[in-house]
Amino acid sequence: MTEPALLGPAEIRGLAAELDVRPTKKLGQNFVHDANTVRRIVELAGVGPGDAVLEVGPGLGSLTLGLLAAGARVAAVEIDPVLAARLPGTVAEHAPDAAGRLTVLTADALRVRAAELPEPPGALVANLPYNVAVPVVLHLLAELPSLVRALVMVQTEVADRMAAGPGSRVYGVPSVKLAWYGTARKVAAVPRSVFWPVPNVDSALVAFERGTPPAGADRDAVFAVVDAAFAQRRKTLRAALAGWAGSPAHAEEVLLRAGVDPRTRGEQLTVTDFARIAAAR
Known part of the structure; x- marks a missing residue:
């Protein structure tokens, strides 16, 4: 099986032009165009052959192709109908052998239900829109007990809040609610230069492992x-x-x-x- 060709800056801009996509701040759209960053995310997520992975906000498909290259089955949830409709074609062009392992749902990740997915995913791997990152992660952890781990790319300040412990200046509601489900930790910084358009904020990767909530608590x-x-x-x-x-x-x-x-x-x-x-x- 040939390894899927990952998307570079020229492919990303070409797809955006073809679809007349103008990345919107409202949807938090910043597309990753650096193949090495995609490979690093997939490696840090520990994704391998046969894994069932949920991806939120696949956009133009950079990370989707990376996950498929690792042998995963990917359920990609995309709120933008234009991007959702194009993704299967992008995969068919760049990774024809992997096309059968992709399912695309045109949906809002904040409202996705377990029954809509082709199978229970074991991992969440996503470049999350910054404005809804924490609510999306909390909703998916509540809705999908099968999710035992996650690796998400978020704004650095959000990453700090997600991974903060008691006593930290940024410890707050996201920190405690994530701790209910398990352990979050910041694992790597991501340079602005790997995105198009270049965001005006720094990004980081947060890894999460599900644990056991406090016994007997509601x-x-x-x-x-x-x-x-x-x-x-x-x-x-x-x-x-x-x-x-x-x-x-x-x-x-x-x-x-x-x-x-x-x-x-x-x-x-x-x-x-x-x-x-x-x-x-």
Whole structure:
């Protein structure tokens, strides 16, 4: 089997011109045109022959071809109908042997359901639109229990928040909610020069491995506490959770029952601490 030819700058611009695609900020469209970057992403994702991979926002197909070159079966979710319609043709041209391993869904990744996919994917590998990166990852982890790992390219600031631990300046809602599902870590920076058009932000790769949520905890209940705790970051938990608990005094009672100092702030707590607070209510 011949290895699929990956897309370079000339192919990317040629496809964009053919489709009259003008990358939009609204959809967060920045297309990767560097084959070495694509190979690195696929390698870091640990994708190999027979793996079922979910790709979100394949765009013009750079990463799709890289995943297929590794032998994966790829379900690609693309919200732009013009790009979604062109992708099978691009794969047929550059990797005819791999065309049968691609499924394209014209859909919003924030609304994708497990039943729409050809099979349960084991990995998520994606260059995610920066404006919806965290909501997309959280939705897919909730909807697809089969996802045991992910490698996503996001804006560096988003990557920092996703991978932050308690006590970090950027630790917040995305950090805690991702920690519910497993462990996220920032693994590599990605230069702006590998994209077309060149974005005005830096990018990074975040790796994720699914773990086990806190035992006996209800996700929705825990996430409600997390949202309340970080709605006003500078407040103590006694004050921040007053609305959630009904009053500052009741919030203090719940916190003490959970073994948490009411004077603490949300950014000091682990997902397990938040689970104890939810249970103590």
